[in-house]
Amino acid sequence: MADVTKKGVEQIVEAIGGKENISSVTHCVTRLRFALHDESKVDQEKLENIDVVQGAFATSGQFQVVIGQGTVEKVYKILTEITGVEESSKEETKAAAQQNMNAFQKFVKMLGDIFIPILPAIVTAGLLLGINNILTGPDIFYEGQSVIDVHTQWTDFAEIINIIASTAFVFLPALIGWSAVRQFGGSPLLGIVMGLVLVHPDLLSAYGYGDASTSGEVPTWNLLGLDIDKIGYQGQVLPMLVASYVLAKIEIFLSKRVPDAISMLVVAPGALLITGFLAFVVIGPVTFTVGNVITDFFVSTFNSFSALGGLLYGLLYAPMVVTGLHHTFLAVDFQLINSDLQGTFLWPILALSNIAQGSAAFAMMVATRDEKLKGLSLSSGISAFLGVTEPAMFGVNIRYRFPFICAIVGSAIAAVYITMNGVLATSIGVGGVPGIFSIYTQYWLEFAIGMVITIIVPFVLTYLYVKLKKVDV
Structure with a gap:
C-alpha cells in the first residue's frame, strides 16, 4: 500500500x-x-x-x-x-x-478567512438550538403543545440548553473580533475585548433598539454637545468587522512608534480607547444603518419575489461555492438571524444544495460501471448528505459536469418551494440532512418536502441523462 x-x-x-x-x-x-x-x-x-x-x-x-x-x-x-x-x-x-489574486478575490478570501474559523462555534450553537427547538416547539410530538408543556420536568434542561446554544450569537461580535483582528494583523485578545465592549450589558441591547426608538426612549451620551446613542451591537456583523480593521491598524501604527518601555501602557489602551470612541460615534451608527439596509433589501426581495429569489439563490449557490463567493453571504445570514425576522431564509437553501449534490453523486454510483467511481460516489454522497460537499462536488459532479447541473436544477426547484412557503432557519447549523434541526419546527414539513425534491430530482435527472445519452461512465 x-x-x-x-x-x-x-x-x-x-x-x-x-x-x-x-x-x-x-x-x-x-x-x-x-x-x-x-x-x-x-x-x-x-x-x-x-x-x-x-x-x-x-x-x-x-x-x-x-x-x-x-x-x-x-x-x-x-x-x-x-x-x-x-x-x-x-x-x-x-x-x-x-x-x-485580484482585489475582489482578495476581499472574498478575507471574509472567508474571518468567518471560517468561527464556524465550528456557530454550527455547534445551531445544533444545540435544534435540540432546544425539539423540546420547545409545539405540534412535534403533541398537538398544540411542546415537550416541555407536557413534561414540565424538562423545562429547566431546555432553558440551560438555550443559554449554552445562544451564547455564540449573543457574543458574536467577540468571536468576529477575535478572528477579524487576527486576520488584519492585530492582537486577537484586543479583538475579543472590543467585541465585548460592543455588547456591554450597560448598553441598550440592539434587540430592543426598535421598540425604544419608536417610543423615543433610546438612552444617549452627550459628548461636547453631540448626542450619541448608547446602544449595543448584539448579533451585528458590519460594526465589528469595521471596528476590528480600525483597531488592528491603530495597534500596528502605535506599536511601530511607541518605545518598548512604555508600549504596554500605551499601545493596547490607546488602540482600544480610540477604536471604542470611533465605534460608538461613527462606525457603529453608520454600519448599523448599512446592515439594516442590506437586511431590508434581502427581506423585501424575498417577500415580494419569493419564487424568483429562491430560484436565483438555488441556482447560484453551488457555483458560488466553487468560486468561494458563498462566504460573503455568511454575514447576511447573521444579519437576518439577528434582525426582527429572527431567522434566515438563505441558509435552508444551502442545506438543500448539499443534499442535491449528494443525490447526484448517488445517481452516478448507480449508473456507472466503474468500480472506483462507484466507491467514490457512495462515500462522497454520504458526506454531502451530512453537510460536506467537497468530495461529491469536486470529485464526481463537476468532473462530469452534467451531475453538477442536475444537482443545481434540483436545488433551485426545492429553493423555490421552501422560499414560497417562508421556511426559516433559527441559526446556521450543519448542512445536508441534519440541517432540518436548525429549521423552525413549524416549517419542518415544508423543509422535508424540499429535501425530498433535492433527493429525487437530481438523482432521476442524472440517472436518465446517463442512460438516455448513453454516457460512458
Missing part, C-alpha cells in the same frame, strides 16, 4: 507541473492546498484519474487537490519527502497564493 501511495503522490506532482511548479503547499482536513507558479501547467484530466485523488479545483489563488480525511496527511508527508519542498504553514501558502 505504501508503494502504491508513493506512486500516486509522484503522479500528483507530475500532473501539477512538477516540483519546480510548486511555490508552497499545505493541507487541511481533506485537501492538499498548492500555491503554484503557473496553474496552466496542470494536467487536470491526468490528475483526476489518479487513484488517490477524488477531485481538483482552483480557488482563491490556490490549487486544491481533494484526497480525503486521514489519507491527506500521509500523502502530504510523502509529497514533502519526494519533492524536497519544505512544509509550509497555511499562512505562508495563503500569502503565496495571494500573488495570483
Whole structure:
C-alpha cells in the first residue's frame, strides 16, 4: 500500500507541473492546498484519474487537490519527502497564493478567512438550538403543545440548553473580533475585548433598539454637545468587522512608534480607547444603518419575489461555492438571524444544495460501471448528505459536469418551494440532512418536502441523462 501511495503522490506532482511548479503547499482536513507558479501547467484530466485523488479545483489563488480525511496527511508527508519542498504553514501558502489574486478575490478570501474559523462555534450553537427547538416547539410530538408543556420536568434542561446554544450569537461580535483582528494583523485578545465592549450589558441591547426608538426612549451620551446613542451591537456583523480593521491598524501604527518601555501602557489602551470612541460615534451608527439596509433589501426581495429569489439563490449557490463567493453571504445570514425576522431564509437553501449534490453523486454510483467511481460516489454522497460537499462536488459532479447541473436544477426547484412557503432557519447549523434541526419546527414539513425534491430530482435527472445519452461512465 505504501508503494502504491508513493506512486500516486509522484503522479500528483507530475500532473501539477512538477516540483519546480510548486511555490508552497499545505493541507487541511481533506485537501492538499498548492500555491503554484503557473496553474496552466496542470494536467487536470491526468490528475483526476489518479487513484488517490477524488477531485481538483482552483480557488482563491490556490490549487486544491481533494484526497480525503486521514489519507491527506500521509500523502502530504510523502509529497514533502519526494519533492524536497519544505512544509509550509497555511499562512505562508495563503500569502503565496495571494500573488495570483485580484482585489475582489482578495476581499472574498478575507471574509472567508474571518468567518471560517468561527464556524465550528456557530454550527455547534445551531445544533444545540435544534435540540432546544425539539423540546420547545409545539405540534412535534403533541398537538398544540411542546415537550416541555407536557413534561414540565424538562423545562429547566431546555432553558440551560438555550443559554449554552445562544451564547455564540449573543457574543458574536467577540468571536468576529477575535478572528477579524487576527486576520488584519492585530492582537486577537484586543479583538475579543472590543467585541465585548460592543455588547456591554450597560448598553441598550440592539434587540430592543426598535421598540425604544419608536417610543423615543433610546438612552444617549452627550459628548461636547453631540448626542450619541448608547446602544449595543448584539448579533451585528458590519460594526465589528469595521471596528476590528480600525483597531488592528491603530495597534500596528502605535506599536511601530511607541518605545518598548512604555508600549504596554500605551499601545493596547490607546488602540482600544480610540477604536471604542470611533465605534460608538461613527462606525457603529453608520454600519448599523448599512446592515439594516442590506437586511431590508434581502427581506423585501424575498417577500415580494419569493419564487424568483429562491430560484436565483438555488441556482447560484453551488457555483458560488466553487468560486468561494458563498462566504460573503455568511454575514447576511447573521444579519437576518439577528434582525426582527429572527431567522434566515438563505441558509435552508444551502442545506438543500448539499443534499442535491449528494443525490447526484448517488445517481452516478448507480449508473456507472466503474468500480472506483462507484466507491467514490457512495462515500462522497454520504458526506454531502451530512453537510460536506467537497468530495461529491469536486470529485464526481463537476468532473462530469452534467451531475453538477442536475444537482443545481434540483436545488433551485426545492429553493423555490421552501422560499414560497417562508421556511426559516433559527441559526446556521450543519448542512445536508441534519440541517432540518436548525429549521423552525413549524416549517419542518415544508423543509422535508424540499429535501425530498433535492433527493429525487437530481438523482432521476442524472440517472436518465446517463442512460438516455448513453454516457460512458
